[in-house]
Amino acid sequence: MNNAASAICTASAVDEYTRYRDDYLRDGYVIIPGFYQGAAFEELVGELDRYVSEVVPTLPDSAAFFQEQGSPESLSQMQHMVDPYFAEFGIREPFVSLAEALMGEPVRVGRPEWFNKPPGTAHPTPPHQDNFYINLDPSPLTMWLALDPVDTENGCLKYLPGTHRDGLRPHTRTRVLGFSQGISDWSDEEAAAQVPACLQPGDLTVHHGDTIHSADCNTTTDRHRRAFALVYHTASAQRNEAAHVRHTATAREQHLGMGLDVD
Ligand SMILES: O=C(O)CCC(=O)C(=O)O
Numbered sequence: 640m641n642n643a644a645s646a647i648c649t650a651s652a653v654d655e656y657t658r659y660r661d662d663y664l665r666d667g668y669v670i671i672p673g674f675y676q677g678a679a680f681e682e683l684v685g686e687l688d689r690y691v692s693e694v695v696p697t698l699p700d701s702a703a704f705f706q707e708q709g710s711p712e713s714l715s716q717m718q719h720m721v722d723p724y725f726a727e728f729g730i731r732e733p734f735v736s737l738a739e740a741l742m743g744e745p746v747r748v749g750r751p752e753w754f755n756k757p758p759g760t761a762h763p764t765p766p767h768q769d770n771f772y773i774n775l776d777p778s779p780l781t782m783w784l785a786l787d788p789v790d791t792e793n794g795c796l797k798y799l800p801g802t803h804r805d806g807l808r809p810h811t812r813t814r815v816l817g818f819s820q821g822i823s824d825w826s827d828e829e830a831a832a833q834v835p836a837c838l839q840p841g842d843l844t845v846h847h848g849d850t851i852h853s854a855d856c857n858t859t860t861d862r863h864r865r866a867f868a869l870v871y872h873t874a875s876a877q878r879n880e881a882a883h884v885r886h887t888a889t890a891r892e893q894h895l896g897m898g899l900d901v902d
Pocket residue numbers: 754755764769781783852853854866868
């Protein structure tokens with residue numbers, strides 16, 4: 640999870656997306672089938688392929704995580720995507736109008752992230768709340784765009800509806816690279832009550848920063864589970880600096896403990 644200071648985004652079609660706000664506010668997430676498709680989607684996929692082959696080999700360990708060192712196929716997460724194309728991507732439509740429609744005021748965007756669960760790797764996403772990592776008030780939202788067919792077999796996101804209304808829960812350190820913190824008082828009943836978000840490429844799910852979510856391992860042998868994510872926050876949001884320093888230190892300790900170079 641990351642978030643960088645950025646300019647206020649310009650939205651041009653907010654009214655088209657206000658119809659998603661009630662579901663988002665009730666459940667803490669909303670799924671929008673076919674949100675980003677056609678030539679724009681293909682361009683994004685092509686740019687991601689370029690970034691993986693040309694930029695990732697030049698990055699420090701803390702910006703691109705592999706499940707197995709030395710295995711390019713096992714790339715599981717990219718964060719702080721600094722390339723000019725991706726640094727600017729989040730100010731595009733229709734993402735900005737949707738963010739403003741759901742949050743009800745002008746927004747700023749952080750740098751994109753990319754998540755994968757490569758086939759044949761044990762890489763669960765622990766139950767967590769994004770704002771435990773991002774530390775903003777009010778809480779941000781995350782847009783998660785499916786790049787592959789995503790289902791319960793290859794590790795779709797799973798949500799615990801309505802949990803965005805209950806504030807942040809205690810988290811504790813994990814051994815999962817990219818998700819250094821998971822909810823510590825998590826119960827079997829809660830795990831069973833989660834709702835899977837099965838998506839096709841170009842479908843979008845958007846979740847509130849306090850909504851509890853997780854994802855299981857990819858149990859398939861031949862299907863990746865890739866997604867492109869953008870975090871938006873209101874232009875007026877303030878960061879809890881003490882909490883943020885604590886979180887950054889914890890993630891850094893995890894990376895050092897796992898033998899990664901940290902910058
Ligand atoms: O892709 C995943 O497994 C987790 C992503 C996530 O937690 C998020 O985008 O907030």
